[in-house]
Amino acid sequence: MITRTLAAVLLLASTLSVSAQTPLNRGPATPNQRIAAASDVVTSTVPQGSVAQAQAQGAGNYGPLARPDTVGGQIQEAWSRPGNKQGIHVQNECGDCVYKVRLRQYMVSAIQLPADTKILSADLGDASRFEVKKRTDNTLAVKPTGAGVDSSLIVYTESGKVYSFYLRAEGINSKSVPDLSFRIVGNDTIGMTYVEFDANGSPTNSAAAVATHGATDFLKTAKFDPAALRGWDDYKLWGDKKLRPEKVFRDDHFTYIQFADKWNDLELPTAYVVIDGIDELVNTRVQGTTFVVESTHRLITLKSGQSFMCIQYKGE
Secondary structure, three states, X not given: OOOHHHHHHHHHHHHXXXXXXXXXXXXXXXXXXXXXXXXXXXXXXXOOOHHHHHHHHHOOOOOOOOOOOOOOOOOOHHHHOOOOOOOEEEEEOOOOOEEEEEEEOOOOEEEEOOOOOOEEEEEEOOOOOEEEEEEEOOEEEXXXXXXXXXXXXXXXXXXXXXXXXXXXXXXXXXXXXOOOEEEEEOOOOOOOOEEOEOOOOOEOOOOOOEEOOOOOOHHHHOOOOHHHOEOOOOEEEEEOHHHOOOEEEEOOOOEEEEOHHHHHHOOOOEEEEEEXXXXXXXXXEEEOOEEEEOOOOOEEEEEEOOEEEEEEEOOO
8 A cells, every 4th residue: 555655756756747748739648658657757766666665664564673683602611610619719918919810801800908908099000991999998899891901900008008919801711710809818817826835846835825816716716736737748749730839738627738939939729629529619828938728628629720739638
C-alpha cells in the first residue's frame, strides 16, 4: 500500500510529466501514459531503491536493526586454575624496599598499608595509563587503563613514612593472576614472638619466655622452643631452581625457609597447602632473612607467577 506522501509525489510527478512531455496536439494523456511518466520522473529524482523502500515502509516493514554484539574472548584463563584465594598477596613491611604489584587491565586492585597508617597523598608516575584513588585512611584503589605498561607509585603518610611501589599492568593473556588485594602488614608485632636469652645463649627461663606485644590468638602467642627445631635434612624439594631454598626446618608450629644469597633478588612467593585436593593459601611472614610459613603441613608449595617449589617433609 502506497503512503500518502508517496501518492502525493506520484501525483505531482504525473502532473509535471503530462504538462512537460505530452504534445498539445495529442490531447489528454491516458492513465497508462501518466503512470509511466510519473515513474520516469520519480526514478530520475529519487535515489535508486528508495521507492521500493518507501513502499515497504508503507506496508509496515522497516527491515532488521543491526546491533553490535558484546565483544567476547576477554576472559583471563589464569583464573580457571584451582584455588579460592588467588589474587591475594600479603607481605610484611620491608622498610627500605620497593613493593612490586601485579595489576591487570579492566580490573581494580586494592593496596592496603598497615592498619595504623594514614595516607596523606600519592604521586603516580604515569597518570595517563593508571588511576589511583584513596578509599580509606590506609587503602588505595589502583586501576590500569592499558596493558603492557608499568609505572611507579609513591605514597606519603601522616607519620612521615614513604612507601614506594612498582606497578605492572598485564593483559588478559597473562599467565599470572593479578594482585587484586595487596596488603602490607607491620613486621614488628604481627605473628612475631620474641625470646630473651642469657649470656650463655639459653632462654631466660625453662618455658622460653615470650613477649607477644598484646597478641591474643594462638599463632601470635605460641611459645618458641629452640629445642623443638628439627627437619634440616628431612625435606624433599622439587620445582624451579630460582625458588629453591638453602635450608628448610620446622618446629611444632611453623616452617622456616632460608634462601641465603638469593634473598636480596628474590620476589617472595606465596605459600599454599593442599586441603581436600584444593590449594589453600597460608599466612607467611619475614623474620630477619627467614621466610616463615605459618603451617607445618607435610607438603607446602611456594608460588611466584608461573614458578613453583614443592617442599615435602619426610621426617617423623
